[in-house]
Each structure stands twice: as C-alpha cells, then as structure tokens.
Amino acid sequence: MEILVCIKRVPDTSENEIIVNRNGTNIELEDLVYSVNEWDNYAVEEAIQIRDRVGGSVTVVTVGDEEAEEVVRREMAMGADKGILLSDEVFNGSDGKGVAGIIKAEVEKGKYDLILTGALADDGAGQVGGMLAAMLDWPYASLVICLEEIDDKKIKIGREIEGGNLEMLEINLPCVLSIQTGINEPRYVGIRGIRKTASVEIPVHGAEELGLSSESVGESGSNLKRLDYFVPDPGEGAEILEGSADEIVEKLVELLKVRGGIK
Amino acid sequence: MVRQVFAYIVHKEGAADDTALEMVAAAKRIDPDASITAIVFGTGDDLNAACNEIVSSYQEVWKIDNEALSCPDAEATRTLLVRILPGKAIVIIPHDTFGMDLAPGLSIKLDAAYLPDAVDIEGVDENRLKAVRQEYSGQISTHVVCDISGGAVITARPGSFKAEETKGTGGQIVDKTAEALKGEFPETGRRFIEVVEAEVGDVDITRSDILVSVGRGIEDEDNMEIVHDLARAMGGDVACSRPVVDAKWLEKSRQVGTSGKTVKPKVYMALGISGSFQHQGGIKGAPFMIAINKNPNAPIFQAADVGVVADILDFVPELTDKINGSR
C-alpha cells in the first residue's frame, strides 16, 4: 500500500506556555519549542504498521517553511520511507483550504492508495483531511481509532464518536482518513535515530513545481483571517489559593471537608 | 433583503439534541432578523418526532426521509445537502464528531468559506463575518473574519451558544426528500456496518461523588501512585483526561469528556489537566471543582471554583498526608 501522511510542525504545548505577544498580533514566538503535531505521530505510526503488515511505502509530507524540514526528518527516523517539503513564499498565510489545495497538487504527482492526516492540529480546526478528500473526490472518514485491511480495494475502520462508542465502517481505497490519538502507541525516536536521517535529501516543491497559481494560496486565497489574539476575560474564574504550601494545603483540606470532598 | 441561514439538526431516537436550539441562537448572532431553516435527515417516526419538536423555533424545517439515513452518514449527507442548498448558502452545523466528518468537505463542495469550531459570533459587516475561535486547546482565543460572499459553512461548538427559552413564531415542515434524492440514494464509497458501544470498566465513574481526575501533567506512569493515594485518602475514585488513556496508564472507562464518560460528581479535582472543551464537555451538574496546575493561565482555572498554582508532583503528596493526618 502506498501511504501518504500529512504532518505539521507546531509549538509544543507541553514544553511551552502559549502566551499572547504584547500587541496581540500573534503568540509570543521567542523561545518556542516546536514538535510534530501530536495527532500526526499516531498517523505516521499507523502508516508504518500498515506498511509492515502488507508492504508498500510511507511518505510524509508537510506544508511549511524551511524549518518544517525537521519534523519530516523526525518522522523518517520513526520509519517513514520518504519525506517531501512543500514550501514557497507564496504559501505563507494559507488557510486550511489553501493547505489542502497544496497537498492535493502533490498527491496528483504521485500514486497513493491511502492518505492519513491527524484529526486536529494546533489551531483546533480539524479541516485539512476532509477538504483534501473532497477536492480529490475520495471517500473520507474522520476520527479513526481502529483500522484493519480487508483487501486491496477496501479497509475496515472504526470512527470514535460521542461517549467513546465506535462507528464501524467499510471504506473504499483510495481514501483519506483523519487519525485520532490512542489508535496505537507511537514508537519512541531517540537522538541517534534522528541523526541517521540528518543527511537525507528532502525534496522541496514550490508553487511552480506544483502548478499552483499564487492567488489560490497564501493570504490571497484564504477566506478566514485572524484579526487578533487574546486571552478571554477570566470572568468568575477560580479563587486562587495563596500563601505558603502549608497554608494552601490547610485551606484546601478545610474546603474539601465543607464541600463533602472527604469521605 | 432577509438573510437566510440553514441549521443542521442532530437528533437521536426521536429527540432533538441540545444543539438544535443552540443553532438558532448562533444563526441569530449572524443576523437577528435572519430567516432560519432547520435541515433534518433521518427516517420514519423518529424523524417526524424530531421535526415536530423543533418546528416552533424555526421558520421552516426541511426534512429528508430515507431508510438509509437511519444511521448517520456524513458522506451521503454531504451529497444530499449540495443538491438542496441554494447557491452561497450559510450553513451552521454543531461541531461534534458528525460535524467534523461532514463540514470541511461540505465547504469544498459548496465552494464556500469554512469557519470551524466557532465559540462566539459577533455579527456581519458587509460580507465579513466576525467570530471568536480558540487555539492551542483553549489557551488562546482569536477574533477571525470570514468572507461569506460566496457562502459559508460554520461549525458551532456545542454549549457555546445559549439556546433561547422563548419559542419563535413557529414555522412549517417541508418535505425535501424527492428533491434531495432525485430518485436514488448517493453512492459514497463508504458503508456503515454497526455501532460498537464503549466497554464498561471496573469502576463506574459516572456514579462517583468524588472524582480525582488526572491529566498529562502527571508526566509519567510511575507518578500515578500519588493520584491513587489521594483518591484513597478522599474516599473518591480516579478519573482522567484523554492523554492518560492514550498512554495506557488508565482504562478508557476512566476517561472524562466528549469521547469518554459524562460524570456528575459533587467534587471534581483536576490534577494537571489543561481544561480543553472536549474534557469539560464530560463534566455535568456543576460540581465543586478544584484545579491544580502549574500554569496560571491554564483554561481549567476559568471553570474551577478553587485553584492552586503548583506542581502536582510536590503538592499532591502533601495534600494526601494532610488529609490522612487530619482524621
């Protein structure tokens, strides 16, 4: 099976506190630590496992600037066979539709049986997979949490719906699936593994190679624009307990007793 | 000109979902004078019951009745919607697991703008719709403008738009089945097999009065012991957020949230949980909530009654000792 996995480089929220910059035009970018979008690690792991079961190859692709190359290398260190970076000045500021359109152009240059994306990325949209499928006229299923090959024409999948119930489906290949966390346990990649892919040549494709007009991508091709970033007014947020650790523990125990938090 | 807005209605076993009226509220945020049409897919008695339930809140209710729609099918629904919606339509869909399956592709097929997971809408100026979204699982909010001149698909976060108590003037139900089906049900390349219910675990956290809930902030499986110790001291049960289940540190049946259990305890202690809406969506009944988190800006502090800014690895053992010592 020829599998393409879409990955995105995002600020790592477990390593950073995300804060708004002084004039609210962006998040504070200084000292940010980046990593692969959490959901994409599960997608790449799933692709590797499928390949190891039925053969074929795994290609990872990302739309980003030159620094996005590091996440391509990381996922190749995990076990992906190939990596592609889709990068061009004119791609800057693309919305979800723009990104999906760029990936679509790359898909049409190859021959894939299956495309995996993450269910969600840092901006909480969950859109690229579904848009890409619609652009390609391939069937789509989101929030996939289990997957089983049937034959070379179709696979069986489970979508995780409300309450953790599974909607079991059969879907024709080629198709696009968005992957939910928990589908597998992404393998650990050590520094050594990443070093091995450090010198691999990663092809970079821009608008011209992909046959994309600059109006269809970037700011000009995007319907959704951010005006500002802010932290919502806490309103009637929590009463934050202050004092020494001892004092706080004492207060909390009192509160718990009053509220029935200690049986 | 009266702006027309369409709302997708989620229903189950003949009852409209809470979001059915929230979509009216969201549509009115786009334009208070909008003519709002509900679109309801399904079949038979259940479909009719859902339509009747909401008809007084909408100007018009379009129903599409087909046996194959007895279980949700986002791929077929998308094709049918494209057939019946007018050009440049504005459509609002709940941002739930079905909406996530349906909406992004629908926006492409309608060649319309896509505004995902709106938590607030501030109105339209010319063709610029202004809305509020959240990023980084709720840590940061943004104002966005969406160009709706070519139509728009909007998903609205469940619970974010307050349904109005007062019923509208009341409308009529229009059967759109024939127009949608054009004699045949769409072929989609995707076939529904069955719904498999989530497994039941050893402890039923939906019945617990006291929940000690742990998130990714616990950092390592070896640290889980301090959470079990605290729960034991308090006489409560251990619950968790999704990453703890993904890492296999606890069973799925302990997960609180939209894709886990809906709990309604008296006391909810959130340890190292950031407070994403998918997590909070599983906490009902307004429990007394205590959040302990090392990040003072964690969104969970907006939902909690009492907060402690601390490292749970240090704080939780101290709290446990104190409780055990105070008996």
Ligand SMILES: Cc1cc2nc3c(=O)[nH]c(=O)nc-3n(C[C@H](O)[C@H](O)[C@H](O)COP(=O)(O)OP(=O)(O)OC[C@H]3O[C@@H](n4cnc5c(N)ncnc54)[C@H](O)[C@@H]3O)c2cc1C
């Ligand atoms: C369709 C869908 C359904 C989902 N369903 C659910 C669901 O049912 N339930 C659910 O929980 N999630 C669900 N999620 C995932 C959800 O979006 C979040 O990713 C998840 O809730 C985050 O869990 P968390 O708060 O434990 O982790 P994080 O968001 O990573 O937060 C960890 C927190 O711990 C704090 N922290 C770190 N170290 C320490 C320390 N030593 N001491 C104190 N604090 C510390 C950090 O400041 C941070 O606030 C769903 C997602 C999707 C897309």
Ligand SMILES: Nc1ncnc2c1ncn2[C@@H]1O[C@H](COP(=O)(O)O)[C@@H](O)[C@H]1O
């Ligand atoms: N810039 C990008 N490059 C490659 N894939 C992306 C990019 N942005 C989003 N994706 C894919 O789409 C998924 C969902 O992201 P989003 O639609 O942005 O929430 C991610 O998990 C990725 O698989």
